[in-house]
Amino acid sequence: MxxxxxxxxxxxxxxxxxxxxxxxxxxxxxxxxxxxxxxxxxxxxxxxxxxxxxxxxxxxxxxxxxxxxxxxxxxxxxxxxxxxxxxxAPRVGAEPDIEIKALPVRVEKLRKLADDVMEMTLKLPASERLRFFAGQYIDILLKDGKRRGFSLANAPFNDQLLELHIRHVPGGQFTSYVFNEMKEKALLRIEGPLGSFYLRDSERPVILMGGGTGFAPLKGMLEQMMAQGIDKPVHLYWGVRAKADLYMDSVVRSWVSRHPQLTYVPVLSEPLAADAWTGRTGWVHAAVAADFPDLAGYDVYLSGPPPMVNAAKTAFLAQGLPEEQLYYDSFEYSPDTLKAIQEKQA
Missing domain, CATH: 3.10.20.30 (Beta-grasp domain)
Structure with a gap:
């Protein structure tokens, strides 16, 4: 039919x-x-x-x-x-025209940001640039035909190099390769930019909420806003388990010291005794909900694990956030990685 x-x-x-x-x-x-x-x-x-x-x-x-x-x-x-x-489907015909390209890249730099987070910097060919919007992602094209998606952690104005934050997933074939075998100067192929999660033009104050490496696309958004001059309140909430997982905490705090309109609230769900943590604890979306009981006048961007995103969507819409002012990117595992994780846990 x-x-x-x-x-x-x-x-x-x-x-x-x-x-x-x-x-x-x-x-x-x-x-x-x-x-x-x-x-x-x-x-x-x-x-x-x-x-x-x-x-x-x-x-x-x-x-x-x-x-x-x-x-x-x-x-x-x-x-x-x-x-x-x-x-x-109001976004059909309203999305900006961005060319999706398949390009070769070279691994310019590998730097551990935490025990399970690697910063991967990719260099494009000298004759190419990847035009994208802050918050979008790229796919790394693997030789077996599979692909792995990672958010771009840098702002579009700085597009000679592409920055990714890759979390090591136990049982994940590609992330294990990145952490244990990959060397700088390795050659990869990418496709992008992809996704509808990107920074919009708006006069409303902004709430950015990330879980784990969901900080990556928010970092690109913040870099874009800082470059243009932050002229409205911007609130960043970053939820992780323990203090060591705030892998760019000092960087964000330096931004806050230079931009009065930017506030930063890290939230730990399982702080260690050694952390001596005196800040916010619990679920990050609960911290946002407590601080902003009426979300009608805000634009909200969410990125991170699906349970966090789903819980936040339910809570925030119940607190007056219009659906058209909610943007989110849910970091799901690829089917084969999810299968490997489940087999390891069985």
Whole structure:
């Protein structure tokens, strides 16, 4: 069966087979649908069903909260049309035009930021630049056809080198290679920029909330805002387990000392006795919710593990944050890495 998919308010119309995702159908026919992980986690491809029906023959999207599904939200990377369908997808036709490229890169520098976090600096060919927006990510293309996505941790104005923050995932083939075998000057191939998580122009104050290496895209956003001059309140919340996981704490504190509009709240969920921690503890989204009981007037950016992002979305929307002022990037494991982790834990 073939069904017609209509997107509002852009008016784009295309055909979708019953056995393909709406995202794939749209991309195949030249419709520039936003997307990120393609695995039902990040929510970059979300749209609202106005009429008709969709179903999930490829599995239920992990990042779609029950209350979102009740409101008609669908993740197009996993959803297939079950009838002719009309969807509200306001970002279609509104996304800025950025060319996605596949490029060779050289590993310019490897530097451990923490026991399980590596800063990888990639150098582009002399004749190439990668135009991107602060917060987007790239895929590293592996020889077996698989790919690994990592956020760009530097601002777009500094694009000769690309900065990634790579966390070592036990059982992760690529991250284990990075930590144990990779050498500087190694050659890789990348594709990017990707994703719809990037800094928007707005006069509203901003809350940036990251968990673990979810700090990386927020770092790029902050560097961009500082370069342009921070002219509104910007609040950074960084949630980690212990003090050692705040792998760029001194850097952020130096930014705060130079930019009065920037505030920084690190939150530890499991501080060690040796940390002698006197700051905030618990879940990072709970700290934000406590400090901002009314979020209606803010733009909020979330990046990090899916449980953190999902918990924050539920809490913040309940505290008045309009959905159109919420942007997020959920750091999911690749399917093969997740399988390796599960087998190791079994």
């Amino acid at each position: 073939t069904y017609t998919v209509t997107l509002q308010p852009s008016g784009h119309t295309f055909l979708a087979e019953a056995n393909e995702s709406i995202l794939e159908a749209g991309l195949r026919q030249g419709v520039a649908l936003p997307y990120g992980c393609r695995g039902g986690v990040c929510g970059s491809c979300a749209a609202t069903v106005l009429s008709g029906q969709v179903h999930y023959p490829f599995g239920e999207p992990q990042g779609l909260a029950p209350y979102e599904e009740e409101r008609g939200k669908a993740f197009l990377c996993m959803a297939a049309a079950a009838s002719d369908v009309v969807m509200d």
